[in-house]
Amino acid sequence: EKLLDLNTATEGQLQTLPSIGPVRAKSIADYRNCNGPFQSVEELTAVDGIDLGVLEQLRHLVCVTVK
16 A cells, blocks of 8 residues: 655645545645655644644554655
8 A cells, every 4th residue: 555645745635544634634735835844754743733643543644755
């Protein structure tokens, strides 16, 4: 199963993840635009509305490619 890269995923792709609707998808994209690429999956908890519970649901579905 292919992991979704948090640094390249569109808002639409992010919304395919559990617990991620339009608002959280936009928050992830906005965070990325303001702070640059994610350095780790754990950094997701810095995004508004994403707590450790949501992170645990997503951890096995997402990845981060650091260039």
